[in-house]
Amino acid sequence: MADQREQNEIDDPVISIGILAQKVGLSVSAVRKYESAGLLVAHRTPSGRRLFSHEDISRVSNIHRMIQDLGLNVEGIRRMQALLPCWDLRPCSDEIRDTCPAYNDNTRPCWMVKGLHCAPQGNECRQCVVYRFGSLCTQDIKSLLYDQNGAQDTGVAMQELLQRRRHSKEKES
DNA sequence: ATTCTTACA
Protein backbone atom coordinates (compact mmCIF):
# COMPACT_ATOMS: atom_id res chain seq x y z
CA MET A 1 0.00 0.00 0.00
CA ALA A 2 1.01 3.60 -0.46
CA ASP A 3 0.94 4.20 3.25
CA GLN A 4 2.93 1.12 4.13
CA ARG A 5 6.33 1.88 5.56
CA GLU A 6 8.79 1.60 2.74
CA GLN A 7 11.23 -1.07 3.85
CA ASN A 8 13.95 0.99 5.45
CA GLU A 9 14.73 4.52 6.31
CA ILE A 10 18.33 5.52 5.79
CA ASP A 11 18.97 5.49 9.51
CA ASP A 12 17.17 2.50 10.89
CA PRO A 13 19.30 -0.36 12.11
CA VAL A 14 18.87 -3.44 9.96
CA ILE A 15 22.40 -4.55 9.11
CA SER A 16 24.42 -7.04 11.08
CA ILE A 17 28.06 -6.39 11.83
CA GLY A 18 29.10 -9.16 9.49
CA ILE A 19 27.31 -7.63 6.54
CA LEU A 20 28.57 -4.17 7.35
CA ALA A 21 32.15 -5.40 7.56
CA GLN A 22 31.74 -7.20 4.27
CA LYS A 23 30.29 -4.16 2.51
CA VAL A 24 33.00 -1.85 3.74
CA GLY A 25 35.82 -4.30 3.30
CA LEU A 26 36.81 -4.45 6.94
CA SER A 27 37.11 -7.25 9.44
CA VAL A 28 34.39 -7.62 12.01
CA SER A 29 36.88 -6.95 14.78
CA ALA A 30 37.93 -3.71 13.12
CA VAL A 31 34.34 -2.52 13.14
CA ARG A 32 34.10 -3.38 16.82
CA LYS A 33 37.29 -1.46 17.41
CA TYR A 34 35.86 1.64 15.71
CA GLU A 35 32.90 1.41 18.02
CA SER A 36 34.91 0.99 21.19
CA ALA A 37 37.04 3.93 20.12
CA GLY A 38 33.94 6.11 19.94
CA LEU A 39 33.78 6.56 16.19
CA LEU A 40 30.60 4.57 15.95
CA VAL A 41 27.44 4.14 17.96
CA ALA A 42 25.91 0.74 17.28
CA HIS A 43 22.28 -0.03 17.87
CA ARG A 44 21.81 -3.09 20.07
CA THR A 45 19.10 -5.68 19.83
CA PRO A 46 17.57 -6.91 23.09
CA SER A 47 19.98 -9.82 22.92
CA GLY A 48 22.96 -7.51 22.63
CA ARG A 49 23.74 -7.85 18.95
CA ARG A 50 24.90 -4.83 17.03
CA LEU A 51 22.78 -3.51 14.21
CA PHE A 52 23.77 -0.81 11.77
CA SER A 53 21.99 1.39 9.27
CA HIS A 54 22.73 2.14 5.65
CA GLU A 55 23.97 5.50 6.82
CA ASP A 56 26.50 3.67 8.94
CA ILE A 57 27.91 2.06 5.82
CA SER A 58 29.01 5.42 4.50
CA ARG A 59 30.11 6.44 7.96
CA VAL A 60 32.39 3.44 8.33
CA SER A 61 33.54 3.72 4.72
CA ASN A 62 34.55 7.29 5.33
CA ILE A 63 36.43 6.37 8.47
CA HIS A 64 38.18 3.63 6.59
CA ARG A 65 39.09 6.07 3.84
CA MET A 66 40.45 8.63 6.26
CA ILE A 67 42.72 6.01 7.75
CA GLN A 68 43.80 4.36 4.51
CA ASP A 69 44.10 7.36 2.19
CA LEU A 70 44.51 10.39 4.41
CA GLY A 71 46.83 8.91 6.99
CA LEU A 72 44.68 9.75 9.99
CA ASN A 73 44.36 7.37 12.88
CA VAL A 74 41.45 6.52 15.12
CA GLU A 75 42.61 8.93 17.81
CA GLY A 76 42.79 11.80 15.34
CA ILE A 77 39.40 11.11 13.86
CA ARG A 78 37.80 11.02 17.28
CA ARG A 79 39.35 14.33 18.23
CA MET A 80 38.15 15.84 14.98
CA GLN A 81 34.63 14.68 15.68
CA ALA A 82 34.95 15.90 19.26
CA LEU A 83 35.14 19.44 17.89
CA LEU A 84 31.75 19.36 16.21
CA PRO A 85 29.65 22.26 17.53
CA CYS A 86 26.91 20.20 19.14
CA TRP A 87 25.62 23.26 21.03
CA ASP A 88 24.99 24.84 17.65
CA LEU A 89 23.62 21.89 15.71
CA ARG A 90 21.41 21.04 18.66
CA PRO A 91 20.99 24.28 20.55
CA CYS A 92 20.89 24.32 24.32
CA SER A 93 20.79 27.09 26.90
CA ASP A 94 23.99 28.92 27.80
CA GLU A 95 23.61 27.64 31.31
CA ILE A 96 23.49 24.02 30.22
CA ARG A 97 26.19 24.47 27.62
CA ASP A 98 28.72 26.02 29.94
CA THR A 99 28.38 23.25 32.48
CA CYS A 100 28.06 20.48 29.91
CA PRO A 101 30.76 17.81 30.23
CA ALA A 102 30.66 17.26 26.46
CA TYR A 103 31.12 20.96 25.68
CA ASN A 104 34.07 21.06 28.02
CA ASP A 105 35.73 17.96 26.58
CA ASN A 106 37.74 18.36 23.42
CA THR A 107 38.97 14.82 23.15
CA ARG A 108 35.71 12.89 23.05
CA PRO A 109 32.64 13.48 20.91
CA CYS A 110 29.45 14.18 22.85
CA TRP A 111 28.02 10.74 22.15
CA MET A 112 30.79 9.23 24.26
CA VAL A 113 29.90 11.34 27.26
CA LYS A 114 27.20 10.02 29.55
CA GLY A 115 24.65 11.90 31.57
CA LEU A 116 24.07 14.70 29.11
CA HIS A 117 20.99 16.88 29.16
CA CYS A 118 20.42 16.12 25.51
CA ALA A 119 20.81 12.35 25.98
CA PRO A 120 19.35 11.34 29.32
CA GLN A 121 19.14 7.67 28.41
CA GLY A 122 22.33 7.74 26.41
CA ASN A 123 20.73 5.58 23.76
CA GLU A 124 19.45 8.24 21.41
CA CYS A 125 22.73 9.53 20.05
CA ARG A 126 22.39 7.48 16.90
CA GLN A 127 19.41 9.61 15.87
CA CYS A 128 20.99 12.88 16.87
CA VAL A 129 21.91 15.46 14.25
CA VAL A 130 25.35 15.86 15.79
CA TYR A 131 26.22 12.20 15.46
CA ARG A 132 24.81 11.96 11.97
CA PHE A 133 26.43 15.17 10.86
CA GLY A 134 29.77 13.91 12.01
CA SER A 135 29.35 10.80 9.92
CA LEU A 136 29.74 12.72 6.70
CA CYS A 137 32.38 15.24 7.67
CA THR A 138 35.13 13.38 5.99
CA GLN A 139 36.85 15.48 3.41
CA ASP A 140 36.07 18.93 4.65
CA ILE A 141 34.36 19.75 7.91
CA LYS A 142 34.56 23.45 7.25
CA SER A 143 32.54 23.41 4.06
CA LEU A 144 29.91 21.22 5.64
CA LEU A 145 29.64 23.41 8.70
CA TYR A 146 29.95 26.88 7.27
CA ASP A 147 29.30 26.77 3.53
CA GLN A 148 25.81 26.19 2.20
CA ASN A 149 27.19 24.88 -1.04
CA GLY A 150 29.19 22.30 0.81
CA ALA A 151 26.08 20.23 1.25
CA GLN A 152 25.36 19.84 -2.42
CA ASP A 153 27.01 16.51 -2.94
CA THR A 154 26.67 15.11 0.51
CA GLY A 155 23.10 13.96 0.25
CA VAL A 156 19.64 15.00 1.23
CA ALA A 157 20.04 14.27 4.90
CA MET A 158 22.90 16.67 5.33
CA GLN A 159 21.12 19.38 3.37
CA GLU A 160 18.24 19.12 5.79
CA LEU A 161 20.58 19.43 8.71
CA LEU A 162 22.19 22.48 7.22
CA GLN A 163 18.83 24.05 6.54
CA ARG A 164 17.76 23.49 10.11
CA ARG A 165 20.93 25.14 11.27
CA ARG A 166 20.40 28.06 8.91
CA HIS A 167 16.89 28.60 10.24
CA SER A 168 17.99 28.64 13.83
CA LYS A 169 20.59 31.21 12.86
CA GLU A 170 17.94 33.42 11.32
CA LYS A 171 15.85 33.27 14.46
CA GLU A 172 18.75 34.67 16.43
CA SER A 173 19.05 37.78 14.30
C1' DA B 1 25.27 -20.12 11.95
C1' DT B 2 26.49 -15.74 13.77
C1' DT B 3 27.86 -12.67 17.17
C1' DC B 4 29.14 -11.47 22.00
C1' DT B 5 33.13 -10.43 25.37
C1' DT B 6 37.56 -11.08 26.93
C1' DA B 7 42.11 -12.47 26.36
C1' DC B 8 46.28 -13.18 23.99
C1' DA B 9 49.99 -13.30 20.31
Add this chain to the structure above:
DNA sequence: TGTAAGAA
Protein backbone atom coordinates in the same frame (compact mmCIF):
# COMPACT_ATOMS: atom_id res chain seq x y z
C1' DT C 1 45.40 -6.45 13.68
C1' DG C 2 43.92 -10.91 13.99
C1' DT C 3 42.62 -15.24 16.27
C1' DA C 4 40.62 -18.33 20.08
C1' DA C 5 37.66 -19.66 23.88
C1' DG C 6 33.25 -20.20 25.68
C1' DA C 7 28.53 -18.44 26.11
C1' DA C 8 24.23 -16.90 23.96
